[in-house]
Amino acid sequence: MNLDLTTTGDLARALLPELTLTTAGLLVLLVTAWRHTSARDLRIASWVTLAGLAAGGAAVWWLWWHTARSAGPPSMIAVDDFRFVTDALFLTAAGLTVLVSFDYLEREGLLVPEYYVLLLFATLGMMLMAGGEDLMVVFLGLELMSVSVYVLAGINRKSGAAAEAALKYFLLGAFASGFLLYGIALVYGATATTNLTQIAAQVRSLSLAQSPMLLIGLGLLLVGFGFKVAAVPFHMWAPDVYDGAPTPVTGYMATAVKAAAFAALVRVLLEGFGDVAAWRPIVWWLAVATMVVGNVIALAQRRVKRMLAYSSIAHAGYLLVAVAAGMGPGSAALLVYLLAYTLVTLAAFALLAAKGRDDEREVRIDDLAGLGHRRPWLALALAVCMLSLLGFPGTAGFIGKWYILVAATLMHQTVLAAILVLTSVVSAGYYLPVIMAMYMKPEPFDQAHAGVHIGRAAGLVVAACVVGLLVLGIRPNGLLDLARTSAIVVPAPTPAATATGR
Amino acid sequence: MYSQAVLTALLAWPVVAAAIVLLVPERWAKHVALAASLVEFAISVPLWWTFRPAAGMQFVLDLPWIPAWGIRYTVAVDGISLFMVLLTTFLVPLSVLGSYAYITTRERGFYALMLALTSGMIGVFVSLDLFLFYVMWEVMLIPMYFIIGVWGGERRLYAAIKFFIYTFFGSLLMLVAILALVSLVGHQTGVYSFSYAYLTAHLGGLGPTAFWLFGAFFLAFAIKVPLFPFHTWLPDAHVEAPTAGSVLLAGVLLKMGTYGFLRFALPLFPTVALHPAIQTGIVALSLIGIVYGGLVAMVQPDFSTGALFFLAGMLYERRHSRLIDAFGGIAKVVPLLAAALTIVSLSSIGLPATNGFVGEFLVLLGAFRTYPRAAIVAAAGVIVAAMYLLPALQRVIYNPLDKPENEKLRDLSPREIAILVPLLACIVWIGVYPAPILRRMEPAAKNLVQSVRLDAATFTATR
Numbered sequence: 001m002n003l004d005l006t007t008t009g010d011l012a013r014a015l016l017p018e019l020t021l022t023t024a025g026l027l028v029l030l031v032t033a034w035r036h037t038s039a040r041d042l043r044i045a046s047w048v049t050l051a052g053l054a055a056g057g058a059a060v061w062w063l064w065w066h067t068a069r070s071a072g073p074p075s076m077i078a079v080d081d082f083r084f085v086t087d088a089l090f091l092t093a094a095g096l097t098v099l100v101s102f103d104y105l106e107r108e109g110l111l112v113p114e115y116y117v118l119l120l121f122a123t124l125g126m127m128l129m130a131g132g133e134d135l136m137v138v139f140l141g142l143e144l145m146s147v148s149v150y151v152l153a154g155i156n157r158k159s160g161a162a163a164e165a166a167l168k169y170f171l172l173g174a175f176a177s178g179f180l181l182y183g184i185a186l187v188y189g190a191t192a193t194t195n196l197t198q199i200a201a202q203v204r205s206l207s208l209a210q211s212p213m214l215l216i217g218l219g220l221l222l223v224g225f226g227f228k229v230a231a232v233p234f235h236m237w238a239p240d241v242y243d244g245a246p247t248p249v250t251g252y253m254a255t256a257v258k259a260a261a262f263a264a265l266v267r268v269l270l271e272g273f274g275d276v277a278a279w280r281p282i283v284w285w286l287a288v289a290t291m292v293v294g295n296v297i298a299l300a301q302r303r304v305k306r307m308l309a310y311s312s313i314a315h316a317g318y319l320l321v322a323v324a325a326g327m328g329p330g331s332a333a334l335l336v337y338l339l340a341y342t343l344v345t346l347a348a349f350a351l352l353a354a355k356g357r358d359d360e361r362e363v364r365i366d367d368l369a370g371l372g373h374r375r376p377w378l379a380l381a382l383a384v385c386m387l388s389l390l391g392f393p394g395t396a397g398f399i400g401k402w403y404i405l406v407a408a409t410l411m412h413q414t415v416l417a418a419i420l421v422l423t424s425v426v427s428a429g430y431y432l433p434v435i436m437a438m439y440m441k442p443e444p445f446d447q448a449h450a451g452v453h454i455g456r457a458a459g460l461v462v463a464a465c466v467v468g469l470l471v472l473g474i475r476p477n478g479l480l481d482l483a484r485t486s487a488i489v490v491p492a493p494t495p496a497a498t499a500t501g502r
Numbered sequence: 503m504y505s506q507a508v509l510t511a512l513l514a515w516p517v518v519a520a521a522i523v524l525l526v527p528e529r530w531a532k533h534v535a536l537a538a539s540l541v542e543f544a545i546s547v548p549l550w551w552t553f554r555p556a557a558g559m560q561f562v563l564d565l566p567w568i569p570a571w572g573i574r575y576t577v578a579v580d581g582i583s584l585f586m587v588l589l590t591t592f593l594v595p596l597s598v599l600g601s602y603a604y605i606t607t608r609e610r611g612f613y614a615l616m617l618a619l620t621s622g623m624i625g626v627f628v629s630l631d632l633f634l635f636y637v638m639w640e641v642m643l644i645p646m647y648f649i650i651g652v653w654g655g656e657r658r659l660y661a662a663i664k665f666f667i668y669t670f671f672g673s674l675l676m677l678v679a680i681l682a683l684v685s686l687v688g689h690q691t692g693v694y695s696f697s698y699a700y701l702t703a704h705l706g707g708l709g710p711t712a713f714w715l716f717g718a719f720f721l722a723f724a725i726k727v728p729l730f731p732f733h734t735w736l737p738d739a740h741v742e743a744p745t746a747g748s749v750l751l752a753g754v755l756l757k758m759g760t761y762g763f764l765r766f767a768l769p770l771f772p773t774v775a776l777h778p779a780i781q782t783g784i785v786a787l788s789l790i791g792i793v794y795g796g797l798v799a800m801v802q803p804d805f806s807t808g809a810l811f812f813l814a815g816m817l818y819e820r821r822h823s824r825l826i827d828a829f830g831g832i833a834k835v836v837p838l839l840a841a842a843l844t845i846v847s848l849s850s851i852g853l854p855a856t857n858g859f860v861g862e863f864l865v866l867l868g869a870f871r872t873y874p875r876a877a878i879v880a881a882a883g884v885i886v887a888a889m890y891l892l893p894a895l896q897r898v899i900y901n902p903l904d905k906p907e908n909e910k911l912r913d914l915s916p917r918e919i920a921i922l923v924p925l926l927a928c929i930v931w932i933g934v935y936p937a938p939i940l941r942r943m944e945p946a947a948k949n950l951v952q953s954v955r956l957d958a959a960t961f962t963a964t965r
Contacts, residue, residue: 373608392644393637402677406571409681417681421674428667432647440651440659480570 001066005075014068014079017059017087018127024052025120032113039106045113046098049120053095056123060087074197076134078267081486083131085335086263090130093256093342094123096461100350101248103455108156108246115155119252122148126260130267135184135194138264142180142228146173149257153245161361165244172227172237180224186217187272196272200490209276218273222282225268228261229316232289242309243361250305251349254312255342262319262338266331269323270488283324284416290317291423298430304352304363307430308345311389314427315341321413321420322404329407332487336479337400340388340472344397347465348385351378354454365433370443375452379438381466386431388469391424396472403480504548505561509577509628511545512587513621520617524610532602535613539595542620546591553584555942558949559630567634572684572695577628581946585939586627586754586761592928593753593808594620596921597746600812603819603917604745605653612653616746619645623754627761632680632696635766639673639758646747646755654742661735661742668735672722679718683770686711702769702953716771723767727759741824745815753808769953805932806850809925813843816918817898820911826894831903836913840899842922847895849929851888856933 003010035041070079125145132138154166191202230238294314301307322334372379388397519538559578622642629635651662688694833840849856
């Protein structure tokens with residue numbers, strides 16, 4: 001199906017998932033305007049949200065099934081499989097987060113149905129951001145997402161830590177947005193356009209690859225995105241924010257928000273700046289620093305939530321390796337890894353939410369001692385999650401890591417691949433103690449795990465994620481094919497264009 | 503039918519059996535596990551007779567797994583892996599039997615992990631696809647990690663994590679080397695494949711990278727063997743592991759390093775393994791001896807080391823002490839145990855008519871032709887082994903019976919005899935009449951040497 005985005009009808013078709021989600025968001029807003037007090041109202045809101053997400057997913061599937069492509073002049077929104085697959089990922093993450101929040105919000109006394117409105121708008125922002133073919137659309141999507149998530153982080157008004165997290169996230173996030181916007185302005189100054197394909201064309205035809213204004217703009221863009229994906233040295237906010245936010249929100253931030261930032265980063269770099277060599281060494285160093293710092297600091301953590309926060313920084317480092325590998329295999333590896341990482345992280349935070357109270361900030365790794373004996377299924381699920389995070393064969397985490405390593409070695413980035421595996425060995429030093437505590441240490445006192453409770457919906461999410469991790473770990477064929485066909489492939493410039501460029 | 507399905511059956515049955523063990527009542531777990539491991543052994547025994555020494559890789563099953571990445575499910579055995587598979591299936595029932603008295607908590611979990619470990623060990627020996635091999639190599643870690651960490655001694659947590667991290671470190675570097683190798687060969691030939699046969703057939707022109715790739719493989723296997731200075735995880739693991747864990751660790755897991763070296767590192771990087779300065783003619787002569795002796799040695803001492811760990815476990819179960827000084831003069835109280843301990847100790851220092859002698863003799867013979875000095879040092883090493891083992895033996899068994907606790911020790915129970923008799927029988931059988939084993943192993947060993955020599959020759963010629 002070819003869509004001519006200059007006509008309104010085709011544009012509406014191309015934007016169908018976003019329009020569906022906007023409608024759903026407004027609908028939930030209306031519902032909550034009248035019903036926002038009791039637990040029952042909360043459930044109504046969550047069901048409407050799930051329906052909205054499902055409708056959005058159906059729209060994405062419809063576009064994907066008809067292999068929608070854009071025909072005609074460069075437009076503001078991409079119509080390609082990369083967008084559809086990332087959209088599906090965001091919608092899945094949001095749906096699973098809704099299910100995990102189902103019992104959590106009631107248990108914590110957070111009777112605020114607006115939670116779901118914010119979740120819908122954040123997801124909408126992600127979809128615009130990852131699908132944006134124009135830096136302005138990317139920025140608008142990013143802001144829509146960020147503002148929603150700032151509020152989500154502080155949605156628990158009774159918690160001081162949550163307020164601190166939200167404020168910190170807001171201040172540093174606003175700072176990052178400023179960098180990004182300034183970068184966009186400089187890139188516009190150098191190329192006179194904000195459209196990614198036109199930027200690439202201008203860079204070629206005007207030989208801008210060395211232009212200082214463009215390079216500074218690109219550098220500022222990288223800083224902005226670096227903040228959003230929590231790459232070292234722009235990671236300072238992440239541990240406190242992940243720690244302070246309500247656990248399902250933390251899971252959502254660590255997966256969907258990160259995935260969206262990475263999807264947008266890859267698209268911007270590959271489509272807009274494919275010919276500018278300067279970003280590759282920068283991303284290389286960011287990847288190395290993020291992997292090393294994230295893993296080493298995670299080693300020192302005693303509390304589970306904070307350990308997972310640093311581990312998510314380390315995973316951002318692995319994903320940056322995929323970005324550094326660039327082109328076809330790199331962006332395909334990114335998709336596979338993001339899916340594996342999303343499943344495992346959502347399950348891990350859902351399990352943590354089952355264990356703890358008061359945002360689970362105080363749950364230490366040693367508090368899990370004896371869980372394997374008392375709650376074998378929960379412990380098994382958490383053990384599978386830890387092994388998948390570690391990238392152990394037989395889990396989807398391994399397939400993701402393997403694909404990133406394949407992409408890196410194909411691009412002759414063997415050193416980067418070696419650093420990735422060495423830091424993975426370090427990560428065994430903090431994932432294994434969780435398994436060790438659960439299975440190899442005695443319960444500290446009788447009934448230590450009496451309070452562990454997982455709701456039916458959250459249990460379903462965990463079971464589905466864990467089964468998904470194991471199945472994809474053994475039989476990843478379908479996923480790999482999907483990722484390969486959905487990778488971002490920028491057509492090589494025609495010889496004529498290159499000739500005029502020179 | 504048998505020839506295609508047998509290896510897959512050997513891989514799959516322990517996993518199925520592990521699931522069954524988890525479902526049966528706790529007190530039945532060990533009996534079910536024993537029955538399951540005996541079934542596994544029974545499945546593997548016909549391999550011995552149906553194996554045709556001259557035919558190279560056999561019992562092949564080759565199916566596509568992840569075609570997009572050139573990954574296949576390829577399993578097969580040749581003369582080298584055949585023995586490792588049989589050794590594994592032989593030792594597992596004995597280990598299960600040996601754990602009957604030792605393991606008293608969470609029995610279902612323990613026996614299920616033992617069976618899962620079996621599957622992983624078999625998988626390492628039969629994989630002929632580098633991806634499959636890597637997966638099996640890693641997967642095997644988890645059961646062993648739990649066996650040490652849950653049922654081990656006092657410092658089990660430390661030992662378990664050390665074991666895991668050392669091995670994980672080596673194998674991840676090997677993973678990068680595997681990927682780099684596949685992508686290098688893929689760049690040259692246009693086909694990205696993890697197949698062992700394909701890679702060994704298209705090795706030309708790896709150039710200086712081969713050195714680094716070989717180094718990564720070597721490190722992974724050296725940690726597993728373990729070679730100095732990568733050995734420090736082993737004493738911890740052995741001391742803390744339950745008897746069955748120690749037996750399998752010494753009998754099978756440690757052999758994987760040697761096996762991996764011979765199966766993968768040597769054929770994949772012949773030009774590095776054999777320094778090009780060495781003339782090809784000499785290489786051919788010397789290597790046959792070394793490789794061949796190494797192979798026999800690889801299979802053989804397992805019985806002695808395995809038996810030694812069983813006996814140490816039995817002594818521990820009686821006195822709850824592993825200190826040599828806690829015993830003394832026990833030959834009078836437990837004559838059968840003392841006799842078994844003596845035979846096994848003598849075999850492990852290479853006394854003629856035991857299996858230890860054959861292996862040691864072949865290694866020294868092979869080494870002497872090329873590296874006489876190394877051979878002399880190695881022979882001296884054998885004497886050192888005798889110097890520490892014999893006095894220890896004497897202090898445990900023959901000195902005066904001066905500790906009252908030792909006067910009431912039980913002699914071997916029927917269960918323990920059932921464990922030791924097969925082991926002792928194998929020790930003596932191989933010592934007296936090793937020909938059936940050598941006959942089956944010889945063509946594979948020659949083949950290996952031949953291919954290595956050819957590759958090295960081509961390399962030297964092109965230089």
